[in-house]
Amino acid sequence: MAAALRDLAETDVREPIPATALLAALQTPPFVLVPGTFNTRDLGLLQPGTGIRPGFIFRTGGLEALARSADGQATLREALHVRRIFDLRSREEHARFVDPALEGVEGVWLGDEGHGAAEENPMLDLDLFVDGQGEGGYIAMYMDVLDKYRGTFREVLASVRDRPDEAIMFHCTAGRDRTGVLAGLLETLAGYDAETVRTDFLLSRIGTEVAREHLLGFARKYSKGSAGNGDSSTSFDEAPGFLNLVSLRGVCWDAFVEAVGMKFGGFEGYAINVLGFSEEDLVTIKKNLTEGP
Template structure:
């Protein structure tokens, strides 16, 4: 049984300073739109997010797969039917925790055009960190362009092959991917922002690890450094700020897909159709 949307949103809007208890998040991450895959976290079906127009059992997202167990592999290939995994991590991240080899699953990794910049915490200080998120996600959109292109080519050419996309936390780079696919499928801004914010719940089992990952990734001296708090929270105002900046630069996700990635209008129509119907 799916978790009611009102409950999902309530938990997803919990301040990151307030840890969620296992009895709060446990039942949620074990039911749709989340999928329990042993050895990973923050795994969900984009077609089961509340109000998603995207078809289910096709596009999945998650955190790193490095800890995937044999049971997790069986769920991934059996219950979910995943045929391809796209890895959005850096070479260093992949070296520290390589993707597992899974029989019958194709692993795809395309190096970004430049290394991810360390987020500048000073840009996250004002308001709820909107300016920092604009900069961070516009960079993600640009430097992972070849990965976005490969994913959309898969949607266009292999609509019968379910796939999964992940990074380390399954939160930011994977969050941009989720937003792009939902937008192309015709989801409302609220549904897209809700999916993005669900990573607040999905990452809770590895909360300490990810806070440390964020601290090291920003060279922060501690979690009380100005700007860090806004960086690690997931507030819809920050997603909206990014979308507004994307509209200004590319005309939104569709403009990005045609102008930056080079897909034709026929390609775009086919991608949209394949996202919403088998």
């Protein structure tokens, strides 16, 4: 399953993944084929028999193309039975590409998240990604996600607690960073081992390949620093830190998890002390993640 894709997921982002290998990977669990989407995965297929139950929690990238795909919409509703879609994007992203309205599917986007001016200028400081493999930049970026999007994270966990019979999906623009942090939270609460959680993080290298050039352009637009400055022509060599920013490496995820442990006492501590859930709530959330209603 997911472990079989690990080597391909470590393909250098500067090199395209061969088409034949990519097609085979996207047809391998945990990936799920939904026309009009990319980087779509069932978190219950990461390691069958343990962790999240299949068909309950899905992650994906931006859904703007789904509006043009009747087949994709039908797959979401009738095959995957998704009933709620959580949007982890900024006001600017959401306004530019509004999620399609799907009959029988509730869209959840908390537009007041992001804290005003900081959200209107979501530039990433490349200087934070220069040292090592970019661990410091990833810690800063992902801790910011835990802060900015805590309202949506709270809504997702509440949905798991209160609506265990309703499959959910969540996404950002690439389905990589903001989506990856939320996925890691859910996977950890469900009891997946660290290697499985790390592997799911890395699988976005495969899932975003179909949109690689577009997403690299997005990263260039929102990068600043000693050589970035939001220049859409920024190259890997010209901007120190840019390669680390757009690469996915296990050491960066591990550094973030360690930081979560130091600041919150782990993801459970974050759920209790930041999101406001009780220990009893977490017992219910964990049960609903792993067992059907």
